[in-house]
């Protein structure tokens with residue numbers, strides 16, 4: 001089975017740093033950013049995008065609708 | 074149009090339907106249950122909706138919901154029921170939702186009794202619910218007037234986007250009188266609410282209806298908008314009746330049912346050569362302060378008669394100030410004063426002053 | 428080539444939610460919006476927001492909306508639906524709103540089979556007013572008005588709305604779900620869709636109770652709050668479909 005490759009975008013200004021996406025990602029793509037956004041949160045950052053499998057778990061769990069998910073085709 | 078004999082409550086119902094009201098929500102309470110009963114029979118005949126609610130609290134919120142869609146909607150209740158509606162009425166006033174309420178007032182406070190009274194005047198005209206708001210309050214004194222004011226209530230509610238109240242009492246509600254009904258309004262001629270009503274955000278921005286803003290400066294703006302509206306209503310909508318006031322030396326002030334009784338008192342006094350007249354507010358908010366004040370130029374004594382502890386009396390005194398004396402007579406608890414007892418009280422008052 | 432899979436649904440306005448970090452209100456908002464998008468009914472849907480943390484819901488959904496007085500959303504929705512049966516109306520309510528002050532309105536709307544949909548957020552607490560006891564607060568749970576823990580003798584028992592409502596003949600769809608895992612989120616979405624279909628098909632009243640976290644007033648971080656929900660709330664409030672007269676989705 002060919003491995004699905006995914007890509008996500010995180011709206012870091014919108015993000016509240018709750019970590020629900022990080023908790024849900026099966027391949028550990030996301031981590032907290034070192035920096036702050038203007039709300040004062042450490043936003044989520046897609047650090048290891050090459051591992052993304054486009055499962056959409058991060059999107060499903062994000063309470064602030066910050067994440068957009070794509071599949072590389 | 075031909076005259077028909079109808080009961081006050083039913084006359085209000087029929088008038089509402091003719092005014093284009095197709096939605097009625099209500100909870101039974103004496104002495105007005107004939108109105109919801111009438112609507113439950115009549116509304117389905119004209120394609121309307123009658124719903125008996127689980128409480129007056131639910132009722133007022135159903136009115137809120139129906140009014141949000143821009144339709145003509147109505148309820149009727151009696152005193153304790155109207156008390157329960159106060160939170161919702163306040164919401165509707167702030168959210169600028171048109172609707173017509175009927176309060177067939179009974180004896181109070183508390184559970185009171187089921188006899189006619191006027192103890193809800195303050196509640197009707199001075200607020201009742203929380204916050205700065207006013208209702209347009211119409212006080213009919215005959216069944217025909219109840220019909221006419223019901224139609225007017227819908228028109229004013231729509232024109233000013235505000236809840237409007239018909240302040241009646243059990244006597245008027247139960248009374249049979251010949252009335253002429255207006256023609257049925259063509260529903261397509263009713264005011265257009267498409268600029269604000271909740272009808273589905275198709276090809277336009279969403280319409281939001283709210284009595285809420287967390288920002289005090291915005292809420293203050295909403296308040297000021299209401300204030301402007303209320304000023305406009307005070308300017309345009311004051312209504313009253315004067316009966317034999319042209320040469321009157323004494324003027325009785327009364328509203329609703331009592332005003333009707335007071336008319337007989339005027340006639341009795343006139344027969345005895347006493348020049349008595351009657352001043353009857355039809356809108357108890359906005360109150361006819363100016364026309365009443367004007368009477369002070371030629372009238373020596375004002376005699377306020379009510380079925381409460383002296384609620385409209387405050388407005389009468391506001392209009393008259395210390396220009397002329399204001400005497401007061403009342404019965405409470407659902408006791409309706411007879412013309413004779415009012416006349417006797419008036420004569421005693423005159424005697425005291427000569 | 429990048430194929431878009433998941434993005435902000437059209438039925439949301441895009442305005443940032445006012446909820447605390449990790450609060451489940453946001454997930455449920457998005458699910459409702461996704462369902463409305465999929466059903467293609469945004470332009471015919473009216474939202475009735477409650478009083479509670481979701482008081483701003485009318486701003487977050489991209490459709491006509493209002494705020495009902497505390498607990499009265501089902502009555503407001505009834506008024507709307509009776510006046511405009513051609514539109515779709517949903518209420519979004521918290522547990523104080525729906526299960527305390529608004530108990531009469533929800534019971535009667537459900538029992539009348541009012542063709543409306545209710546989304547019920549059970550977070551076992553009054554979020555907006557600062558963490559007081561809700562009718563759904565668990566026994567022993569500390570809140571700002573049960574500082575010694577909720578005591579059944581004094582405060583009564585946790586209120587099970589689905590279990591009460593399932594007896595009402597007017598109910599067409601009724602489920603209790605949670606959104607602590609992506610799989611649960613999908614299940615909740617299916618349930619919400621059915622609760623809307625119950626209305627669209629004119630069968631009756633539909634409601635989904637979603638067990639939700641309130642990290643702020645529970646005094647937990649968002650992940651611990653989800654664990655607590657699983658361990659404490661789920662045993663008290665069993666998940667499941669209580670009524671389903673909608674049948675399959677078609």
Ligand SMILES: Cc1ncc(C[n+]2csc(CCOP(=O)(O)OP(=O)(O)O)c2C)c(N)n1
Nearest residue numbers: 478479480497521522523524552553554555
């Ligand atoms: C008549 C009335 N009583 C009380 C309140 C205060 N109040 C606002 S929100 C709320 C509780 C909300 O809790 P819940 O419904 O559980 O929603 P949550 O914030 O938890 O989502 C209360 C008591 C009010 N606004 N109106």
Ligand code: SF4
Nearest residue numbers: 025052053055056058
């Ligand atoms: S789509 Fe799946 S794999 Fe990709 S970041 Fe999100 S959760 Fe991780």
Ligand code: SF4
Nearest residue numbers: 015016018019021062
């Ligand atoms: S779930 Fe959303 S809000 Fe929370 S950290 Fe991830 S992107 Fe940010």
Ligand code: SF4
Nearest residue numbers: 446447450480554641
């Ligand atoms: S107080 Fe609780 S329910 Fe309210 S937004 Fe914050 S976490 Fe959510």
Ligand SMILES: [Mg+2]
Nearest residue numbers: 521522552554
């Ligand atoms: Mg709550």
